[in-house]
Amino acid sequence: MPARFDSRFEATLSTLRAQGVPFAIATVVRTVDATSAKPGAKAVVLPDGTIAEGWIGGGCARSAVGKAGAAAIREGRPQFISLRPEELLAAEGVAAGDERHGVRFARNGCPSKGSMDVFVEPVLPQPRLVVFGAGPVAMALCDLAGRFDLHRTLAAPGLTDGAAEHVQDGFALEAGALGQRYVVVATQGKGDEAGLRAALASGADYVAFVGSRRKFATLAERLVASGVPLEDIARVKAPAGLDIHAITPEEIALSILAEITLCRRAGGREVGHD
Incomplete structure (x- = not known):
């Protein structure tokens, strides 16, 4: 992340922690072919699925990551999602929403047809x-x-x-x-x-x-x-x-x-x- 962007990201984390607000951190861990976000990209997800800060791609990725973030916060456990073009999902015999071995699949409808794996970790206030x-x-x-x-x-x-x-x-x-x-x-x-x-x-x-x-x-x-x-x-x-x-x-x-x-x-x- 650029220095200014990184400082905004850290400031958002500090504010949410101070307020006792649960949130999730989504991190891109792998990409294949063309994707707007690259490995290491991060975003902060709020309990309603809103992305409060950071960048993990355009609308094709934000919706799936937002849902995974909300689920991670609600269930109190990490999520691992793999966004892939529909043709690739079909070739591997899975559909959007399926989960295998801890990986939940989502459809990437972007014209770029790239794939992206994202780890989503909840950060919950002390009970x-x-x-x-x-x-x-x-x-x-x-x-x-x-x-x-x-x-x-x-x-x-x-x-x-x-x-x-x-x-x-x-x-x-x-x-x-x-x-x-x-x-x-x-x-x-x-x-x-x-x-x-x-x-x-x-x-x-x-x-x-x-x-x-x-x-x-x-x-x-x-x-x-x-x-x-x-x-x-x-x-x-x-x-x-x-x-x-x-x-x-x-x-x-x-x-x-x-x-x-x-x-x-x-x-x-x-x-x-x-």
């Missing part, structure tokens, strides 16, 4: 764990989560200290925040309903409640009576965590982090509730 509560389970969960590459927020009314990157007084959360977010309501009798309301309003990928099924059922009735949609209530994992017969706060924390790990590695697919 965020928000724990509501100040009791033994909340503290054990925040402590253990420090080993799981999670940005931790510990929140409860009047809270001023805790083992987390961010400690918050109260349950208010930003709705629709970018990146993966997991909210665990471990209030254990001290603000259960308020914590659940805030967790559901956050739009988090995972919402769990530390407590018995009976206790959650009582809270759910009150929430529904106050206008909270049933489909929102159905999203809550209660009791929180995988069933490992946990008893101590540390064991309960382990079961919750195991379930969060399962959710993270499911590639956006919903993890079943008990």
Whole structure:
């Protein structure tokens, strides 16, 4: 890349990282015959498939690369696409959209009839764990989560200290925040309903409640009576965590982090509730 172009590219990456916006970097790794982009060319792809910066070719390539970038971000895994003219795809017995051995094929409709292979790698913000509560389970969960590459927020009314990157007084959360977010309501009798309301309003990928099924059922009735949609209530994992017969706060924390790990590695697919 020319120096000025390279500086714009790096500035775009820095801005997106600072804002916590997920994106993908598409890199041309191989070309055959005439193509407008050459090996080493790069582009930044946003979650909606828009190319924000860089150059990987004209309209023939941008659409396929944009789709691959959006898929990489959505699924949290790299994509490898091979753009080839229709005649070459047919000769090799594949069609646009087919995938073989980790390579997804796309049609290059440009008059140049060139081929191009592109590696698309997602760059995702650090997942965020928000724990509501100040009791033994909340503290054990925040402590253990420090080993799981999670940005931790510990929140409860009047809270001023805790083992987390961010400690918050109260349950208010930003709705629709970018990146993966997991909210665990471990209030254990001290603000259960308020914590659940805030967790559901956050739009988090995972919402769990530390407590018995009976206790959650009582809270759910009150929430529904106050206008909270049933489909929102159905999203809550209660009791929180995988069933490992946990008893101590540390064991309960382990079961919750195991379930969060399962959710993270499911590639956006919903993890079943008990």
